[in-house]
Amino acid sequence: GDSVTQMEGPVTLSEEAFLTINCTYTATGYPSLFWYVQYPGEGLQLLLKATKADDKGSNKGFEATYRKETTSFHLEKGSVQVSDSAVYFCALASNSNSGYALNFGKGTSLLVTP
Amino acid sequence: KAGVTQTPRYLIKTRGQQVTLSCSPISGHRSVSWYQQTPGQGLQFLFEYFSETQRNKGNFPGRFSGRQFSNSRSEMNVSTLELGDSALYLCASRVGTSGGYTDTQYFGPGTRLTVL
Numbered sequence: 001g002d003s004v005t006q007m008e009g010p011v012t013l014s015e016e017a018f019l020t021i022n023c024t025y026t027a028t029g030y031p032s033l034f035w036y037v038q039y040p041g042e043g044l045q046l047l048l049k050a051t052k053a054d055d056k057g058s059n060k061g062f063e064a065t066y067r068k069e070t071t072s073f074h075l076e077k078g079s080v081q082v083s084d085s086a087v088y089f090c091a092l093a094s095n096s097n098s099g100y101a102l103n104f105g106k107g108t109s110l111l112v113t114p
Numbered sequence: 115k116a117g118v119t120q121t122p123r124y125l126i127k128t129r130g131q132q133v134t135l136s137c138s139p140i141s142g143h144r145s146v147s148w149y150q151q152t153p154g155q156g157l158q159f160l161f162e163y164f165s166e167t168q169r170n171k172g173n174f175p176g177r178f179s180g181r182q183f184s185n186s187r188s189e190m191n192v193s194t195l196e197l198g199d200s201a202l203y204l205c206a207s208r209v210g211t212s213g214g215y216t217d218t219q220y221f222g223p224g225t226r227l228t229v230l
Contacts, residue, residue: 043221046219093215099162104156
């Protein structure tokens with residue numbers, strides 16, 4: 001079945017450091033890929049998405065490219081801020097006859113220190 | 115446009131009781147899904163409703179059930195609560211386009227259920 005694997009956290013970075021959170025997936029067909037972010041005490045917010053190979057999703061300085069050859073969708077940001085501290089989830093949605101469901105990775109906790 | 119809303123935000127129940135959670139999707143969205151989030155299991159899909167019909171179901175026991183009304187609002191019910199049902203329950207809605215898998219799901223703030 002479909003699955004998502006993302007790097008374990010927590011990840012601790014200093015402000016203005018470069019961020020990479022790795023995400024790889026296993027899926028039949030051609031899934032859509034998503035990054036969601038969850039701040040303490042809140043639900044999930046969509047950060048970015050990509051729906052086909054070589055698409056790049058971007059938002060708020062975050063980027064991720066859909067790499068079909070390596071089945072990856074790594075999240076990057078050039079310069080993190082304290083306000084980026086949150087839990088980040090990689091997810092996929094596949095074109096299944098049984099309907100729509102997001103399949104999530106375990107989440108990566110990010111702490112950015114001043 | 116208002117986002118996904120969930121009520122109540124917090125709930126405390128005891129083992130053996132039942133509970134009903136409510137979700138109002140974004141206006142115009144026809145699909146509502148429910149997810150359970152726990153520290154141990156992470157985010158797990160419960161079920162999806164589309165136009166009042168259950169379209170997809172995750173691997174949860176029959177104690178977990180749901181329904182969707184004609185205005186797309188949805189409720190989720192858990193009967194005979196167990197300690198392990200303590201979790202954050204998240205509702206999400208999407209437009210529900212044909213094919214669907216390129217849709218984005220938008221999440222509500224969740225209902226925090228504690229079972230004592």
